[in-house]
Amino acid sequence: MLGMYPTFYVPYIGSAWVMGIIGVIHVVASHTSVGAAFLFAVLETKAYRDDQPEIMGFIKRYGVFLLVFSYIIGSITGPGIWYAITVASPRGVSGLIHNFVWVWAAEWVYFTVEVIGVYALVYLIGKVDRLTHLKLTWSFALASWATMLLIVGILSFMMWPGNEGWYLTGSTNDAFYNINFFAHLGVRTGSMFVMAAVVGFMVAAGIKDEDLKRGVIRVIAPIGLLGGLFSVMMFLYYLQTLPTNAKVMLQAYLIPAYANTMIGIFVATTAYLVFVWWKPHRLKLYIAVPMFLAIAVLGVWPEERMRESMRKPYVAGQYIYSNQVIARDVPGKSIRGEVDLIAEKGLLKLHPFIPDRLREVTDDNRLEVGELLAKIACANCHALEPGAPLRSIPDKLYGSPDKDMIAAFLRGPLKHGAAPYMPRIDLPDQEVDAIAAYLASVNAGTLEKSAASHTSAPITALIEREGK
DSSP states (O other): OOOOOOOOOOTTTOHHHHHHHHHHHHHHHHHHHHHHHHHHHHHHHHHHHTTOTHHHHHHHHHHHHHIIIIIIHHHHHHHHHHHHHHHHOHHHHHHHHHHHHHHHHHHHHHHHHHHHHHHHHHHTTTTSOHHHHHHHHHHHHHHHHHHHHHHHHHHHHHHOOSSTHHHHHOOHHHHHSOTTHHHHHHHHHHHHHHHHHHHHHHHHTTOOOHHHHHHHHHHHHHHHHHHHHHHHHHHHHHHTTOOHHHHHHIIIIIHHHHHHHHHHHHHHHHHHHHHHHHOGGGOOHHHHHHHHHHIIIIIIHHHHHHHHHHTTTEEETTTEETTSOBOSOBGGGTBOOOHHHHHHHOHHHHOTTSOGGGSSOOTTTHHHHHHHHHHHHHTTTOOOSTTOTTTOHHHHTTTOOOHHHHHHHIIIIIHHTOSTTSOOOOOOHHHHHHHHHHHHHHHHTOHHHHHHHHHHHHHHHHHHHHHO
């Protein structure tokens, strides 16, 4: 048996979108938190050196907003991500934990310091001497950035280790300091300053003291601009650190889909930051709130979607496929590839969560087996319903009801791994036929009728048994 788990599938939406939606909300909250920590440190240093205690009022106001926006929302979406990725990609999560258990432990130490720090920062303003509070604020900022640094090492490994050394050693260092770690860290570090500035503008917009408002904005606006410029530069560097499959995915699909949106949001954000810096008195809530929502949705969503999509067909380390199959040997972790074993024996024989009645393909259960196999082999990346927003397989097949054509695709490009952004799926003929028959039935619109015939028999039997 393979070490597989039951497949989590959300009809129409798809499992990947569940994690993606939660993840985007979490990224906005967490990046704002880390960036704001450094804004607090810079602003408080200015307040301390220039003897401007009124700035501490803005820091407290922003800190209270941060507690609600970043830490409550972050505390909800953080566990939400863990739940979503655990049910959608259990072997991927297992692989990351086995590689980075102590890294995650260290991250939780810094995260604990961060959470305690933000409460202490807000509630100790005016209750301890200014130098002590300044040291606390800088400690909070460094702890916040340390959590980002450690998580980025893990996220970068999900793209790829970047060298063959890790597969042989299994070393945490070889996994963590991978080829795009520093580029990825730079992108996120720059982005955190942009988000913190944009959120800070919402807080500053409500300040009635025009001198304080102007002074605060003229500190945080240039930080946001420099952060955005740095992020773009590091993103260009990041593109040079990608594996071949990511570059193919980027050129074939992601750049045509998202390039205009990302360029547009960069220009709009830059113009917004410059305008607010130049005319701070013009900043109002009716400007700040819509701009935040636009930047959060149109800026963060494409970036996160691109990063997640570029990993395909892998979910972690270029050795675990998105469909949970182990793609290659990893001697350093005593892991053996499963593609050839599945090709020889089939998923129906090897997967532990196949019902016994479906382990042999028959004329009566072919469509049901095909649906189950399609979910196991494909549903982590694809939706099975026509018109679904997440890479609908029926739509990818142009709605074709031609079973032989679908089977030829399964026996051709997928079997031989010819598409670099698709996993190599090599199955016995009877399993290929079952999947092809199911997808052809979906496209032909005959699946509902067939499904009704499958479900009516056990229901009728149950009614008869209960009647007796």
